[in-house]
Amino acid sequence: MKALTLDNIARSFGGLPAVDGVSLQAPPGRITGLIGPNGAGKTTVVNLITGLLKVGGGRILVGDDDMTEADAPTLARAGVARTFQNIRLIGDATVLDNVVAGFHRHEKAGTLANMLGLPSAHHERREFERKAHALLDRFGMTALARHPAGSLSYGHQRRIEMMRALAMEPSVLLLDEPVAGMNDAEAYSLADIFRDVARQGVAILLIEHNMRFVMSLCEHIYVLAFGRLIAEGTPDEVAGNPRVIEAYLGS
Amino acid sequence: MLMQQLLNGVVVGSVYGLFALGFTLIFGVNHIMNMAHGTVFMWGAFAGLYAVMLFDVPFPVAVLIGALGGGTVSVVLDWVAFRPLRKRGAPEFSSIVSSIGASLILLSLAQQLTATRVMRFPFDIFPIVVFSFFGLRIQLLQLVIIGIVVLMVIGLLYYLYRTSFGRQIRSVAFSESTSKLLGINPFAINFQVFFISGALAGIAGVLIGIVFNSVHFMMGEPLLLRAFVVIILGGLGSIPGALIAGLLIGIIQTLTVAYLSAGLADAIVFSALFLVLLVRPTGLFGGTAAVARVTRR
Amino acid sequence: MIGFLNSYAPLLELALFNALLAFSQYVVLRAGVFSLGTAAFAALGAYAAAILATKLAMPTWLGLVAAFGIGTLAGALVAIPLARLRGVFQALATLALVQIVLSITLNWVDLTEGALGINSIPKTVGLVGMLVAVVVVGYFLAVIGSSSIGRAFDIIREDETVAVSLGISVPKHHMIAFILSGAIAGLAGGLHAYNSYSITPNEYGFNMLVIVLAMVVLGGRVSIWGPLVGAVILTVLPELLRGFQEYRMVVQGALLMVSIVFLPRGVADTALAALRRRRIATAKAKTGTVTA
Incomplete structure (x- = not known):
């Protein structure tokens, strides 16, 4: 039973910040959502957590272990699993x-x-x-x-x-747009499996573009836009947040 | 004596640099290791030689025809060996294999054409004029070669950094998918890159053929092997790196042959490559940014 | 039968030697390592065996152990710097290795007899010996291939990002591949030395590198049948083309290009995949009729 904690992580490409001071927590047994419009930096966050990209600043913790400097195989062996968007x-x-x-x-x-x-x-x-x-x-x-x-x-x-x-x-499972391209029936049958996995004590971080799916599945949601967190809270709180609405409609 | 050898090393090394430049250009833009670059060089030398033998053209024209010949062979090579793979999005490995296959064919054709003979440029292709100062003997040919190499490098740099074609080439080298979005035609870019690369190799072929007074179908292989060392030493895709490393290899080789033994030259040159890969895989002149493209994640 | 064997024994022995070399090339390619070092490892093995037999009058088994050992050692030493490099650089560095070994065998005349090579090596390994070696090496490669190491090789070759995300260490597996490649090629070289009376440096140069690469590309680099099929085709083909000696290189070159463009997975792997598809299709058809 390990939580995933991101403490103010950052990463830039050629001087342009792609992820800028993101802090979040995915405790064991919970499905945590990370949403945001296209190009918000969601996949970069996943690549930073899994060690495919090196973090430019901040800390990554798996349970109590500092994994900021760990490479991808080390993180995988520590129990961080992922799926790929493509x-x-x-x-x-x-x-x-x-x-x-x-x-x-x-x-x-x-x-x-x-x-x-x-x-x-x-x-x-x-x-x-x-x-x-x-x-x-x-x-x-x-x-x-x-x-x-x-x-x-x-x-x-x-x-x-x-x-x-x-x-x-895994103790931490990162799902990068796991239902992209699926119809509703298929997506919701997978949702049942996700809930099941979380119930066994796995910390799930669900990265999604599909708002409706995330809202129905996650207890706690973080919203990313232009590499920064702009909101967090329960699905209802997030859905009512004017900044979130602006980020989605504005893009 | 040492100065004399250094000078000879610089002349040979500058031609190595010219040859390696084309190799590194293709590598930098298309991420392809063109194993047939040595045969392009050889066909360039052949083009120059046959022009001289059949039409009695003067030295500058021979160099020009060498460039044209090398460029043409190189473009055809791209169409036949690399384009089918590029369409499939095939990885580096298949390009290596395919270009080895192409080089076998080009090699064999040259062998048939010349009946495995070693051929020579006529002695009067270039007047033998020797200057000597401070006890150093410099041939006019050596000066002209250095001049040609300098000219070609300046021309290439101008083309890459001062023209819109050059900007497009550099943008394809940076990211092919992004360039496509910007409306850059990869067909035209590849044509230019392969032609320039082949032309440089062709010029190097004519020059080496005249300097060593021999043109034969196997002449490309040692040069290709040295080009590998040059681009590793110089850092991949780096133009100044290729030049400096080319000079370095030319000097090391000339000095080894002069003071140690001809047989050791290869062992020393290739051990240098190994050592560099061990200590500094980005090459002596490659920046830290190149690390990601050399080592694994 | 005996007459047939006698007249074709040299060709068969050559095919078996080529199969061993192809195995050495296959094992690195399967792991996604672009090593071209097989010729260098084989040269080291051949010279170790030949020198032990001619200069020190050592028994055959000791010479073969030495050949195997020096190949393994060379593979391990090369692996240390190269396992962390990207593919093209592995190719270049191993190509340099072939040149370094060639230059040593050509120039260290006291030990290697230089360009003339080592002659009058007693022939102590025959057709049966070569065959046993191919079967044993093939068996171990099949075991390794179906173990977790083979699976890791496949994943690394196909997608390194996936491999590291599953906790697979790429350098470790590249190291294993290099060592196996060196060991097999070293042994192959030793066997060849004891099988062919003489060895020369130029046998183990760029030509061998190209031919061995061609065998695996043509045959396939996933199943162990790939290198076997490739070795047989490229050993027999020159015999069939004996009348067209001048065009041999053209044919080899064209074969290499055509197979990488049109049969990128090689003859054996493509055939095996087709076979598997057919089996699934017939199985489906059967279950289909049952439910209907």
Whole structure:
């Protein structure tokens, strides 16, 4: 049970601030929303949290650990998982293999055991596949386990990404526009899964463009515009905030 | 004696620089490693040589034809080897493979054409005039070569930094997708980049062919290998870097051959490359901004 | 059968040697490493084995262990600086490595006999020995390929951002790939030295680099069948083209270009993918008729 805390983080590109002093908290067990119009800096925030970009200032905490200087693999191993706004799967690999890849941070069998094909490596692989099948079951995709991920529909690919992130058994889960391009029925069936995951004590940060979806799902919402936080609060408070309305309508 | 060798090193090194300039230009703009650049250089030398042999043209015209020949081969190379991959958005790896394939073909054709012979420019292609001062012997040819290289570099810099074409090339180098949004035609840009790059290589080919008094189908390979060292040393995509590193490699090589042994030259030059990658992968003259493009995230 | 084997043994041995080299190239490409160092590692292995046999009269097994060892060591040493570099730079640096090794084997005449190469090496490895080596190496590569290391290789090759987001260490896996590549090529070089009576520096130069790269590009770099298919095609092709000796390089070059443009995944991987698609399609058709 770890919270994600951003303390006044900043980052600029070629002198132009993309994220400017953003502080927020995503406590465990809660779905926290981060919304904002296009170009507000939402994906930059995700890339800063996951260590793909270096922070220009401020601090990033996962639980009580200072992760400001950590690189991407270190953060992933510390339990920060993410999905990508533009789906990034290994298209030629099967659905199962894509999901199993998520378990990487839990691997215990050593390099040598894997190279020599020792039983410990075999057992581990079977264990991961069993868990991956459980995830496939939960997302209703068992029948597609052996299909190449790239051959499936957009909605299915989004689910595979989600399963891969969940396979990491994360403490912090960043969802970067997870329902973009889905219809309402698909989106709301995923919402149930998100609630379920949060209930197990995962801190979820949901980055979305779709206001309606965020409002229905999140307990607490931060609003980003031009790299700065302009509002925060419950969905009702945010929806009634004139600055938020201006930011969305003005853009 | 040392001064004399240094001078010879500077002359050879400036031609290396000229060759590497075209290589680094393509690298900087298209992020492609053109493994066929050595064969473009060789075909440039061939174009100049055949013009002299068949039509008895004078030195300046031979250089010009070398430039035209190199430029043409380079543009065709772009169309055949790189454009199909660019359309697919293929990564660096496939460009390397495809240009190796193209270089094999260009190499083999040259071999057929010349029946594997080593050919020479006629001796009177350039008058042998030697100046000597302070005990240093400088040939007119050496001065002309340095002059040509300086001229080409100034011309290239002017083109890149003072003309609107140059601005477009630099903007494509910075971000191809953004440039497309700005209405820049990548087709025209690639045509220019490959032609300029090939022309520089072609000029270098004619000059090297005259200096070493030999033109043969394998002449591009050692130059290409040296160009790799030059661009690593100079920092990728850096024009002054390529020039300085070119001079440096020319001098190191000449001194090694003169004072140690010819065989060691390669070992020393390539070990230098390794050392630089180990200590300073952005190159001796690359800025810190280049780090992101050299190392992994 | 025996007669057939005798007349084709040299060709088969060459194909097996090429297959080992292709394995060495394959393992780095699969991990998204643009190493071109296979020729250098093979040269080190070949010279270690040849020198031990001719100058020190060491037994074959010791020579092969030395060849394997020196290849592994070279792979590890190269990996340290190169694992953190981007692909093009790995390619350039390993190309330089090939040149450095070539220049050493050409110039350290006391040890390597220079350009003439080392001759009259006792032939102690035959067709069976080469075959065993290919099977053993192929088996281990298949095991590694289906383990978590192979999966990590695939993810790194396809999308490094995803790899690091899953906690996969890119330098670590690139290091593993380099070491495997060095070990396999070193062993291949040693076997070749004991199989061919003589070795020369120029065998292990730019030409070998190109041919080995071509094998894997043509064959494919995901399944272990890729390098095998590539090695067989590019060993047999020159034999078939013997009448057109002058055009051999043109054909190889064209093959390289055509396969990277039209068959970017290689013959074997494309065929395997098609096979898998067909299996799924027939499975679907069957379940379809059941539910209907």
